[in-house]
Amino acid sequence: MHESEPSEATDVQAQNFRLYVEPEIEVLLRVASTLTNPSDAEDLVQETLVRAWRSVDRFDGRHPRAWLLTILRNTNMNMHRRRRPDTVADISDFVSTRPAFGVDPPGTEDEVMTSILSDDLELAVQSLDPKFRTALLLIDVDQLTYSEAAKVLGVPVGTVMSRLSRARARVRRHLRPTFVAATGKGTA
Amino acid sequence: MMLTCHWSGRRIQRYLDADPAAPLDVDEIRRLEAHLAMCERCKAAENEFRQINTALSRWAVHTIPDQKSVEHVRHFLDRLTSGDGT
Numbered sequence: 001m002h003e004s005e006p007s008e009a010t011d012v013q014a015q016n017f018r019l020y021v022e023p024e025i026e027v028l029l030r031v032a033s034t035l036t037n038p039s040d041a042e043d044l045v046q047e048t049l050v051r052a053w054r055s056v057d058r059f060d061g062r063h064p065r066a067w068l069l070t071i072l073r074n075t076n077m078n079m080h081r082r083r084r085p086d087t088v089a090d091i092s093d094f095v096s097t098r099p100a101f102g103v104d105p106p107g108t109e110d111e112v113m114t115s116i117l118s119d120d121l122e123l124a125v126q127s128l129d130p131k132f133r134t135a136l137l138l139i140d141v142d143q144l145t146y147s148e149a150a151k152v153l154g155v156p157v158g159t160v161m162s163r164l165s166r167a168r169a170r171v172r173r174h175l176r177p178t179f180v181a182a183t184g185k186g187t188a
Numbered sequence: 189m190m191l192t193c194h195w196s197g198r199r200i201q202r203y204l205d206a207d208p209a210a211p212l213d214v215d216e217i218r219r220l221e222a223h224l225a226m227c228e229r230c231k232a233a234e235n236e237f238r239q240i241n242t243a244l245s246r247w248a249v250h251t252i253p254d255q256k257s258v259e260h261v262r263h264f265l266d267r268l269t270s271g272d273g274t
Contacts, residue, residue, distance in 0.1 A: 014269035025261050029253035042257050046264050053268050121243050139205075140244040141251060146209040157209050165201055172236050179236050 017056050020064035021049060027065065028072060030142050031152055034134065035076050044079060048072045069144075069151040124174035132167035135160055140168075196223045196230045204237055 028048065032041035052059075052071050059067055125133055138149040139160075146164075150157045172179075199220050202210050212220065224231050 017269055018265060021265055022262070025258055025265075026253050029257055029261065030251045033251055033253070038254075041253070042260055045261055049261070049265060049268060118243070121240070125244075136244070137247075140241055141247045143245070143248065146205075146207045161202075161210060168201060168237060168240060171240055172233075175236070175240065179232075179239075183232075 013056060016061065017053060020056075020059070020061070021052070021068065024065050024068050027142075027144075028068060031069065031072060031138065031144070032076070034137050034142055035072075035152070036080065044072065044076055047079060048075045051075055066148060066151050069148055070154075073152050073154055120175055120178050121171070124171040127174065128167055128170060132163050132170065135163035136167040136171070139164055192223050193227060193230055196220055196227070197233065200230070200234050200237060204234070204241065 025045070028045045029041050032044040032048075036044055048068065048071050051074075052068055055071075125136065128136065135149060135153065138144045138152055139146070144152065146157045146160050149164075150160045153160065199212060199216060202212055203217065203220055224234055
């Protein structure tokens, strides 16, 4: 990896860059994991920061997360030219058994349903077209907004909404028997 | 009722997400909530989408970055902005 600085890097520029980047490091690592896999995420984020640093003098300081996510996407495309930017790594990375530090547990009722859904949900998500699956993971797991997911995928917000809607509808259809068994009710 | 179910079905996810890029307006929310209060099928759909969302949000625990990775990136950022080379 090669060091490269903005043409006229100043202390203020460096300080501003840190202010833009530091709060976004965890989000960048999470999204990078979704786009590649956990072992490649760090490399992707570091390369993203190198590119961002090179172009910081052209950044207006507004919406640093969106700016960084756009660079992350472009960097990922360049690093993995043979991999489409809207595909995702192995779904098992998301459902492994690492302990749940730092996340509030849901209420008891949700906990029960989450437990019932667990295996079926994994299968349902795994069976999705990668385009739909990635939109679903970026928004429902990584908790990005529609706009942020659009930046990561390089598509309009409307496309993200459409993919997300179709992904959830397919997951719901896949889980229908589980819902019916759990509630005793058939639904539309 | 069929038309209202169709209308509602196209808005339930936006209603649950409340995303700033695609908010429902006040009238849409009022109309949707009124429909959900009286339509068992659409209410069930809302519940199911909500449960799927809850279950997926639990996966977030597996994508929380390792603190070591966060620290690595922080140190990298230090080196990058101080021109120390990487």
